[in-house]
Amino acid sequence: MSTKSSDHDPYVRAEIAPPSGIAFPHKHLLGTWGLDPTTIQHLLDTADRYVDQNRRAKKTTAICAGLTQINLFFENSTRTLMSFEIAGKRLGMDTISMSTGTSSIKKGETLLDTAATLNAMHPDVLVMRHADSGAVKLLSEKMSCAVINAGDGRSEHPTQALLDALTIRRRKGRLHGQIIAISGDITHSRVARSNIYLLTAMGARVRLVAPPTLLPKDVDRLGVEVYTRMDEGLKDADVVMMLRLQQERMQGGFLPSLREYYQFWGLTRDKLAVAKEDVLVMHPGPMNRGVEIASDVADDFDRSAIEEQVEMGVAVRMACLDILTRNLREGGEA
Amino acid sequence: MSITAYTNARLMDPATGLDEIGTLTVEDGRIVAVGAAATTTGASHIVDCKGRVLAPGLVDMRAHQVDTDAAAAGGITTVILQPDQTTMIDTDAPVERIRRRAKDYSSVRVYPMGAATKGMRGEEIAEIGQMQEAGAVAFTDCRRAVANAQVLRRLLEYANYFGALIVQFPEESALAASGVAHEGEVATRLGLAGIPVMAEVIQIERDARLAEMTGSRLHFALISSAAGVEAVRAAKKRGAKVTAATAPHYLHLNENAVEGYRTFAKVSPPLRTEEDRKALIDGIKDGTIDVIVSDHDPRSEDVKRLPFAQAAAGISAFETLLPLALAPVHAGSLDLMTVLRAMTFTPAKLLGLSSGTLGVGANADLVIFDPAKPWRVDRSAFLSKARNTPFDTLPVQGRVWRTIVAGKPVYTGEPS
Numbered sequence: 213m214s215t216k217s218s219d220h221d222p223y224v225r226a227e228i229a230p231p232s233g234i235a236f237p238h239k240h241l242l243g244t245w246g247l248d249p250t251t252i253q254h255l256l257d258t259a260d261r262y263v264d265q266n267r268r269a270k271k272t273t274a275i276c277a278g279l280t281q282i283n284l285f286f287e288n289s290t291r292t293l294m295s296f297e298i299a300g301k302r303l304g305m306d307t308i309s310m311s312t313g314t315s316s317i318k319k320g321e322t323l324l325d326t327a328a329t330l331n332a333m334h335p336d337v338l339v340m341r342h343a344d345s346g347a348v349k350l351l352s353e354k355m356s357c358a359v360i361n362a363g364d365g366r367s368e369h370p371t372q373a374l375l376d377a378l379t380i381r382r383r384k385g386r387l388h389g390q391i392i393a394i395s396g397d398i399t400h401s402r403v404a405r406s407n408i409y410l411l412t413a414m415g416a417r418v419r420l421v422a423p424p425t426l427l428p429k430d431v432d433r434l435g436v437e438v439y440t441r442m443d444e445g446l447k448d449a450d451v452v453m454m455l456r457l458q459q460e461r462m463q464g465g466f467l468p469s470l471r472e473y474y475q476f477w478g479l480t481r482d483k484l485a486v487a488k489e490d491v492l493v494m495h496p497g498p499m500n501r502g503v504e505i506a507s508d509v510a511d512d513f514d515r516s517a518i519e520e521q522v523e524m525g526v527a528v529r530m531a532c533l534d535i536l537t538r539n540l541r542e543g544g545e546a
Numbered sequence: 547m548s549i550t551a552y553t554n555a556r557l558m559d560p561a562t563g564l565d566e567i568g569t570l571t572v573e574d575g576r577i578v579a580v581g582a583a584a585t586t587t588g589a590s591h592i593v594d595c596k597g598r599v600l601a602p603g604l605v606d607m608r609a610h611q612v613d614t615d616a617a618a619a620g621g622i623t624t625v626i627l628q629p630d631q632t633t634m635i636d637t638d639a640p641v642e643r644i645r646r647r648a649k650d651y652s653s654v655r656v657y658p659m660g661a662a663t664k665g666m667r668g669e670e671i672a673e674i675g676q677m678q679e680a681g682a683v684a685f686t687d688c689r690r691a692v693a694n695a696q697v698l699r700r701l702l703e704y705a706n707y708f709g710a711l712i713v714q715f716p717e718e719s720a721l722a723a724s725g726v727a728h729e730g731e732v733a734t735r736l737g738l739a740g741i742p743v744m745a746e747v748i749q750i751e752r753d754a755r756l757a758e759m760t761g762s763r764l765h766f767a768l769i770s771s772a773a774g775v776e777a778v779r780a781a782k783k784r785g786a787k788v789t790a791a792t793a794p795h796y797l798h799l800n801e802n803a804v805e806g807y808r809t810f811a812k813v814s815p816p817l818r819t820e821e822d823r824k825a826l827i828d829g830i831k832d833g834t835i836d837v838i839v840s841d842h843d844p845r846s847e848d849v850k851r852l853p854f855a856q857a858a859a860g861i862s863a864f865e866t867l868l869p870l871a872l873a874p875v876h877a878g879s880l881d882l883m884t885v886l887r888a889m890t891f892t893p894a895k896l897l898g899l900s901s902g903t904l905g906v907g908a909n910a911d912l913v914i915f916d917p918a919k920p921w922r923v924d925r926s927a928f929l930s931k932a933r934n935t936p937f938d939t940l941p942v943q944g945r946v947w948r949t950i951v952a953g954k955p956v957y958t959g960e961p962s
Binding site for chain 1: 729730731733734735736737738740742806807848851852853854855856
């Protein structure tokens with residue numbers, strides 16, 4: 213890659229072909245850890261095209277017609293599940309969704325038995341969410357089809373990181389060199405982890421801003437800058453990414469109250485003033501207004517990208533489904 | 547009575563420091579002669595050891611199942627069973643039952659530890675005196691520390707009357723909370739809840755003070771960190787009657803072993819950093835760590851092949867105890883006698899057992915092994931009930947050739 217100028221981003225809309233013509237050199241998408249920049253670039257380029265498709269009146273193609281996608285959610289979710297379902301349908305896939313509330317699959321059955329059961333139904337893609345870190349990887353070892361991690365415990369949520377990256381890239385033109393502050397409950401956040409791995413791989417400067425009780429040990433070794441004060445962490449930031457604060461963190465003794473959290477770490481117009489003029493505000497949703505983010509910031513038309521993130525979510529998931537099933541489709545285009 | 551002579555053996559007795567080529571003769575289950583000067587006169591059976599090491603059989607101070615065949619294959623002649631059995635050992639009846647069953651069915655010697663508190667709940671002292679009379683050799687709440695300082699204080703005072711050893715699991719439970727791995731870079735990256743090193747240090751420091759206050763003996767079941775070793779070292783320097791153990795997996799692996807959510811490397815306390823691993827070896831070297839245990843915990847794959855946080859902790863460790871403990875010897879960081887002492891004489895002495903020595907008149911509990919013999923760990927060849935080991939396919943050195951309990955061979959390796 214060229215390093216002549218620090219401003220130069222080799223991965224901006226380069227539309228470069230994936231290395232050795234292989235779109236995605238992995239069987240599954242389990243995380244962003246270890247993904248190389250050209251692979252990420254190709255995923256984002258592909259997703260970019262689906263953004264255009266999704267804005268047309270006729271949104272559905274048939275490129276994945278005849279393929280079966282199972283969405284298996286062991287943890288409640290509405291937006292991610294719906295996003296994956298829409299993504300699959302827009303590619304012409306047969307999508308089936310199960311969540312623990314509605315299925316009988318988890319009656320004391322172990323995860324590996326579930327895997328064997330599902331595998332026997334010959335799906336082509338399995339999208340899975342689970343409350344335990346590493347659970348999706350464990351299941352993927354027993355599946356013959358591609359597995360997409362839709363969030364496992366506090367480990368990874370790769371499609372969220374990809375959609376965040378796409379949002380930033382479209383708004384800012386590039387990822388390289390951007391100062392991106394991720395703020396909130398880092399310890400328990402899979403969104404934070406996937407974003408750290410992806411954004412640092414793409415050359416962004418990632419900062420974490422959180423109360424000391426919500427920063428995991430040795431997180432500075434992941435190639436990020438760590439702050440506890442909002443005014444320091446948000447200074448000159450190009451992007452501020454807020455994380456959802458789970459209410460149960462009060463019981464764990466991580467925080468005294470929501471009120472106090474909002475006062476010191478909630479994103480308000482005042483706190484945001486130290487960031488760049490054109491700072492982009494993001495949130496993976498669902499938001500706790502008045503807890504981690506003030507309504508006027510969340511609804512700021514110029515700076516908030518929160519709804520755009522949802523739109524990018526569908527496009528990114530279409531790109532992932534497309535790329536992971538390419539080897540199955542006729543012609544086997546790479 | 548017939549006499550068996552083991553000739554041409556490198557006799558190593560950690561009790562006396564004896565290390566010479568010679569002969570050991572056994573009559574009626576007891577050692578009758580040992581040393582270079584011992585002769586085969588009158589022997590009806592002669593075993594040529596061909597220069598292999600002949601040492602007291604290993605005394606494994608921490609095992610969660612008896613698993614006789616695996617123990618014998620690992621050179622272990624005395625298994626100290628932990629109280630966390632299906633029927634918890636917290637009264638004299640299960641102690642008696644286990645002792646009786648062991649005599650009937652087990653080729654190796656088995657002594658249980660009793661629970662330190664009733665139901666291992668950490669609230670009331672268990673019937674230590676009665677369990678001791680029934681054959682319990684020490685008292686512990688096994689995988690849990692006795693958290694309440696007042697309870698532990700009373701326990702130590704009370705145990706003193708019986709001369710009983712209290713064994714504490716050094717992990718402060720509130721700090722450890724729901725942690726499943728060492729709190730550090732790897733756990734942070736994998737998104738696993740961590741157990742900080744200080745959970746170990748705080749428990750050791752507090753309990754060492756209680757041991758000083760009561761003048762009682764206290765043994766720490768498993769040390770996993772450099773700071774833990776330092777805490778024990780400092781307590782010993784102050785004169786506290788504390789002792790400590792660690793297990794070979796802490797000498798061999800660090801936190802990276804759980805990479806990829808490998809549940810076979812999930813142990814309690816967790817595997818820590820490379821610096822910790824090295825400090826544990828140094829701790830054995832300078833005598834801060836007195837004992838090496840296997841912490842043998844055979845687990846079925848049903849409870850191992852689960853998401854990391856849900857999977858059971860533990861390793862099937864009898865059959866890898868000796869070769870893994872020998873690894874630092876081959877690496878030049880420990881000497882063979884020190885390692886043997888930590889697995890024979892020292893645990894026997896702590897528990898008040900007469901084994902762990904080659905002295906004349908002692909029980910002929912012996913292990914004969916080739917310390918340099920190279921082989922690969924093969925879990926499919928395990929005699930253990932379970933094969934949960936992170937060491938499968940690992941090349942190791944040192945293999946058991948014969949295990950002898952009370953003069954009778956209970957394990958035979960390769961023919962000659």
